[in-house]
Amino acid sequence: MLCHRPSRRQRYGSLAGKTIIALTKTCQKGDLRMASIAVSQVPLLSLNDGHAIPQIGLGVYKIIDHQVEPAIHTAIEAGYRLIDTASFYGNEEQTGAAIAASSVPRSELFITTKLWNDDQGYDQTLHAFDLSMERLGLEYLDLYLIHWPVPARDRYVDTWRALIRLQKESRVRSIGVSNFQPAHLRRLIDETGVIPCLNQVELHPALSQPALRAFHASLGIVTQAWSPLARGSILHDERLVTIAARHQRSPAQIVLRWHLQNGSAVIPKSATPARIKDNIALFDFNLDATDMRMIDALRTDCRTGADPDTAH
Numbered sequence: 001m002l003c004h005r006p007s008r009r010q011r012y013g014s015l016a017g018k019t020i021i022a023l024t025k026t027c028q029k030g031d032l033r034m035a036s037i038a039v040s041q042v043p044l045l046s047l048n049d050g051h052a053i054p055q056i057g058l059g060v061y062k063i064i065d066h067q068v069e070p071a072i073h074t075a076i077e078a079g080y081r082l083i084d085t086a087s088f089y090g091n092e093e094q095t096g097a098a099i100a101a102s103s104v105p106r107s108e109l110f111i112t113t114k115l116w117n118d119d120q121g122y123d124q125t126l127h128a129f130d131l132s133m134e135r136l137g138l139e140y141l142d143l144y145l146i147h148w149p150v151p152a153r154d155r156y157v158d159t160w161r162a163l164i165r166l167q168k169e170s171r172v173r174s175i176g177v178s179n180f181q182p183a184h185l186r187r188l189i190d191e192t193g194v195i196p197c198l199n200q201v202e203l204h205p206a207l208s209q210p211a212l213r214a215f216h217a218s219l220g221i222v223t224q225a226w227s228p229l230a231r232g233s234i235l236h237d238e239r240l241v242t243i244a245a246r247h248q249r250s251p252a253q254i255v256l257r258w259h260l261q262n263g264s265a266v267i268p269k270s271a272t273p274a275r276i277k278d279n280i281a282l283f284d285f286n287l288d289a290t291d292m293r294m295i296d297a298l299r300t301d302c303r304t305g306a307d308p309d310t311a312h
């Protein structure tokens, strides 16, 4: 996804009116150095609607009330520009307050929120979007996602039509989905003709989902990893610790770098200032093919979260 057109210079897109250009030959080799970096060091990935998304963001799920603002403040100071929240997380208000208090202009930030399962359906979605925007205190949203497909309720196509309308009305710049399986994606596309720009899915070395990532790539959909660190559960694995020691990095940095070199976007969560900073300090080292293969070998296909086919 990082390099759809490998043979020539690629326009990565623009954020805050700044166009970021990268040499695709460079990133084809898995080297994420950018020819020109505006604002922060984080590369932007092109979305299929002409917008672009930072490859790293801060996830704020389970960051408790009074810790949300300081965590977002630390993240923005460290160079994060993307914040990932959801109505389900119950912290859209605190996220909005942190954005309002930030010294970085709104136009340089990329804010994602998500529509919760109980709010699926065309009219319900439009209403839930208004409530999210009120809580966030924003005039426009960068990315709105359907949180889960919930196939048992069979409302995700109507929900998607509402997102298409919100995008047409310029209330949201980009629209996508989360936890969608290939069958759910195919149905959305077949019935509406609009391809989501991104699918946010559980993704980490234990659940590396190569087939799903390839499917996304074939449709120009950005893969964004939730629980990119498997909620910390894999960070003590000896193989990761060995690679980390060789690079003089933390195991978390090794895992995040593996995601970036695979072309995925990541939204690690941390409420710990030192970890928030570590999780974005990823641009002065590279994993080689042996490292990548060793991390690929951690695959067990075990989920830390719910199964998208049955979650409700």
Ligand SMILES: NC(=O)c1ccc[n+]([C@@H]2O[C@H](COP(=O)([O-])OP(=O)(O)OC[C@H]3O[C@@H](n4cnc5c(N)ncnc54)[C@H](OP(=O)(O)O)[C@@H]3O)[C@@H](O)[C@H]2O)c1
Binding pocket: 058, 059, 060, 061, 062, 084, 085, 147, 178, 179, 200, 201, 225, 226, 227, 228, 229, 230, 231, 232, 235, 250, 252, 253, 267, 268, 269, 270, 271, 272, 275, 276, 278, 279, 305
């Ligand atoms: N779309 C969905 O259905 C969905 C589902 C789940 C999550 N998400 C999104 O994805 C984001 C990330 O997922 P997640 O929170 O489940 O899991 P995660 O980012 O894989 O892991 C978070 C856990 O790892 C710890 N951690 C973070 N950085 C670390 C480091 N450098 N070294 C050691 N431990 C570290 C955190 O602890 P501390 O906070 O204590 O530092 C926390 O316990 C969420 O915040 C949310 O935005 C989306």
